[in-house]
Amino acid sequence: MTSHEYEHAGQGMVDEVESPAVGSEYERERVPESALKGPSAFWGMYAGEHTAGTEFMIGPLFVKWGADAFSLIVGLLIGNLLAVLTWRYLTAPIACSERLTLYYKMEKIAGRGLVTVYNLANGLLFCFLAGSMITVSATAVGPFFPAGTIAMPTFSSTMPTGPAWIASCIVIGAAMTFVALKGYDVVALVGHYSAPWMFLIFLACAVVTLGKLGTTDVWALLTPPPGTEQSISFVGIVLFAWFCNAAMHIGMADLSVLRFAKKPSAGWASAAGMFLGHYVAWICAALLLIYWVKEKGVNPQEGKDPGTMVNDAVGWAGLVCIIIAGWTTANPTIYRAGLAFQGVLPGLSRTGATLLAGAVCIAAGIFPAFAMRLLDFVGVYGTILAPVGGLIVVDHFLADLVGIDRDPAAKSGESVNMAVLIAWLVPVLIGLSMTAVSPVNPWGFEVPPWYLPLPCTMACGILYILLSKFASGRAAAAA
Amino acid sequence: MTTSEKSPSHTPAKVVGLAALAGTILPPVAFLCGVMPLDTVKGIMLVSTILWFVAAPWWMKVD
Numbered sequence: 302m303t304s305h306e307y308e309h310a311g312q313g314m315v316d317e318v319e320s321p322a323v324g325s326e327y328e329r330e331r332v333p334e335s336a337l338k339g340p341s342a343f344w345g346m347y348a349g350e351h352t353a354g355t356e357f358m359i360g361p362l363f364v365k366w367g368a369d370a371f372s373l374i375v376g377l378l379i380g381n382l383l384a385v386l387t388w389r390y391l392t393a394p395i396a397c398s399e400r401l402t403l404y405y406k407m408e409k410i411a412g413r414g415l416v417t418v419y420n421l422a423n424g425l426l427f428c429f430l431a432g433s434m435i436t437v438s439a440t441a442v443g444p445f446f447p448a449g450t451i452a453m454p455t456f457s458s459t460m461p462t463g464p465a466w467i468a469s470c471i472v473i474g475a476a477m478t479f480v481a482l483k484g485y486d487v488v489a490l491v492g493h494y495s496a497p498w499m500f501l502i503f504l505a506c507a508v509v510t511l512g513k514l515g516t517t518d519v520w521a522l523l524t525p526p527p528g529t530e531q532s533i534s535f536v537g538i539v540l541f542a543w544f545c546n547a548a549m550h551i552g553m554a555d556l557s558v559l560r561f562a563k564k565p566s567a568g569w570a571s572a573a574g575m576f577l578g579h580y581v582a583w584i585c586a587a588l589l590l591i592y593w594v595k596e597k598g599v600n601p602q603e604g605k606d607p608g609t610m611v612n613d614a615v616g617w618a619g620l621v622c623i624i625i626a627g628w629t630t631a632n633p634t635i636y637r638a639g640l641a642f643q644g645v646l647p648g649l650s651r652t653g654a655t656l657l658a659g660a661v662c663i664a665a666g667i668f669p670a671f672a673m674r675l676l677d678f679v680g681v682y683g684t685i686l687a688p689v690g691g692l693i694v695v696d697h698f699l700a701d702l703v704g705i706d707r708d709p710a711a712k713s714g715e716s717v718n719m720a721v722l723i724a725w726l727v728p729v730l731i732g733l734s735m736t737a738v739s740p741v742n743p744w745g746f747e748v749p750p751w752y753l754p755l756p757c758t759m760a761c762g763i764l765y766i767l768l769s770k771f772a773s774g775r776a777a778a779a780a
Numbered sequence: 781m782t783t784s785e786k787s788p789s790h791t792p793a794k795v796v797g798l799a800a801l802a803g804t805i806l807p808p809v810a811f812l813c814g815v816m817p818l819d820t821v822k823g824i825m826l827v828s829t830i831l832w833f834v835a836a837p838w839w840m841k842v843d
Contacts, residue, residue: 494836498829501804505825508808509818517812615808616822618829 327560331400337563343570346558349496351546351574352503352582354437354626355430357607358675360586364594365456365601366532370523373584376535380542381575385568387543387550388559393568395697396559403556407689409708410696414716415725417645419689424641426682428658431634432665435477436672438627439469440608441620453606454669461667470666477628478659481636482652492629495622500577502615502622507585509614510592522591523584533749540751541676542579547683547754553690589614635659677738680750684732687754688725691762699762705769720768728760793838796831803828 327336363373399406408416436454443451451469452462461467480488511517525531533541549555550571559567589610593599611619639655646654665671671678700707710718732753735744807824810816 490837494833494840497801498804498832498836501801502825505805505808508805508812509821512808512812512814512818615825618804618822618825621826621829 328402329405332560336561338561339563340567340570343559343562343567344573345493345496347570347572347574348500348577349492351578352496352500352626353578353630354434354607354623355630355672355675356503356578356582356626357586357589357611357623358433358437358672360583360588361590361604361607361610362456362673362676363533363538363583364525364587364590365604367525367529367601368523368533368538369525369531369535370520372533372535372538373523373587374520376538377542377580377583380539381572381580383539383543384546384550384575384579385572388555388571389565389568391694392550392553392555393559393562393565395553395693396556397562397565397567399556399697400560401556402560403553403689403693406553406556406693406696409711410692410718411689411721412710412716412718415718415721419686420641421645422685424638424645424658425661426685427634427638427641428661429665429671429678430682431477431631431638431662432668433672433675433678434627434631434634435470435474435662435666436669437607438473438624438631439466439666440606441611441623441627442469442473443606443608444612444620453609454673455606456602456604456673458673459668459670462669467667471663473624473627474659474663474666477632478635478656478662480628481632481639481659482655488629488632491625495625495629499622499626500582502619503582503585506611506614506619507588510588513614514592514595519584519588522588522595537749537751540749541680542575544683544687544751544754545579545679547758548686551690551754551758552683552687553693554686556693631662635662638662677736677750680753681733681736681738683754684736684750684757685729688728688758688761691758691760692721692724692765695762695765699766703766703770705766705773709769720765720772724761724764724768727764728757732757789838793835797835797839800828800832800835803831 327333368376401409404416404420407419411419440453443453451465454462454466461470511519511522514522516522544551559565562568586607589607590599590601590604592614593605593610594601599605607623608620611623635658636655638658638661639651642657643649643651643654649657695703695705696707706712709720710716732748733739733750734742735746735748736742736750736753737747738750803824807816807821811818811821
């Protein structure tokens with residue numbers, strides 16, 4: 302799971318952003334030549350920000366779903382490669398040509414009112430994402446206390462496991478919110494410093510696990526026992542790896558980062574995040590659960606909490622890693638969610654908005670359902686936010702070709718471009734209604750959420766063209 | 781973010797930082813090879829973690 306979404310929320314809504322990271326300046330103008338950065342600025346950033354605490358959940362969830370060795374080793378390779386190619390050949394070229402944040406570009410196409418709606422959606426999704434990180438971090442508290450003091454959640458847990466668990470989540474979430482109130486410069490620095498060490502901790506977990514299992518045959522270890530029901534296919538793994546950051550690449554949120562790149566080739570830097578964080582780290586985390594299943598008889602459908610597994614493998618260094626990985630990702634997410642809420646409710650103070658975001662995150666963290674269904678959540682996140690990338694692709698590459706205005710809201714001054722609103726909502730609502738997370742499914746079949754970002758994005762782009770042409774035709778007829 | 785200008789503490793910090801990173805990954809490899817007990821691995825990794833967070837701010841200063 303990514304951790305740099307936080308750099309984008311609230312941009313365009315709040316003018317003063319206290320971020321030291323790439324992407325916090327020139328929010329309403331093109332990035333000048335003097336501010337452009339070379340590729341090294343992006344390699345380190347992507348490597349650090351895609352190795353987060355939630356990686357400890359995703360690898361084991363693949364084991365729960367019976368993913369086979371070929372799917373994990375080859376499927377993740379292909380999916381992550383497709384993600385990198387999307388960043389390189391779609392996101393980065395638009396970013397280097399427009400040199401605007403997603404929010405400012407969206408404002409020009411969709412109108413300021415719709416950017417507010419996007420920001421609210423983004424802010425709420427951030428809260429649930431940060432809640433998952435609080436859940437993962439809280440599992441690292443358990444091993445510091447005598448066994449059984451804190452009942453740890455399993456994959457099937459949806460409700461809080463007891464008062465001690467709730468207290469752990471509240472303490473961790475409150476600490477994160479308190480730091481978020483102070484801005485997040487220090488935490489961003491800690492995240493920067495942690496990146497290489499954190500990746501080695503993931504690797505160390507896997508190496509120790511191999512030592513405990515007495516084999517280096519990773520392929521054999523990743524092969525589920527005969528008769529294991531496979532709930533996720535090879536194609537499913539490829540699509541999950543490709544679209545777990547859909548909001549960032551086809552959704553164009555990374556315009557805010559890559560607009561600083563001298564050349565589109567900076568998009569290759571995403572490979573550092575994908576292949577270290579979403580390939581090596583996921584497989585390392587999967588091996589942890591495989592050890593507990595093989596040697597300790599844990600039911601893979603129930604799983605084992607990350608804190609216990611990591612403590613067993615590498616001790617307190619691993620627990621520190623889980624807490625820091627969760628903290629450095631969740632804290633700025635809370636901060637940015639607060640900014641997003643403040644953009645929607647301008648009367649709210651910065652402190653009030655951050656406290657509100659923190660409270661929502663803590664509430665989400667107490668309920669393990671969000672972390673334990675992280676794969677679904679990530680798919681829903683991409684399905685809701687990625688389609689706006691379809692609008693930007695149409696505006697950038699196709700508008701002149703198909704005869705519609707570029708940056709229509711900037712020209713008309715409208716606050717809500719109805720063509721955008723309809724083109725965004727219709728595919729998203731239809732898509733989500735096909736998933737297991739929907740309370741109503743009229744289709745008679747279910748589609749995993751991570752299958753949806755690409756079709757929804759394409760449908761959004763096509764609908765936008767059709768509706769824009771229809772609207773311009775009506776305007777011409779009226780004139 | 782880039783590594784910034786070299787301060788007098790940069791080189792020692794780099795040495796300590798590299799040693800800390802080595803202390804994070806080499807003990808697990810030694811355990812895998814059967815030449816180090818797990819408790820020792822965990823101890824060295826914890827010390828290496830502390831050293832890393834002492835050295836990294838001096839080594840990886842951000843512009």
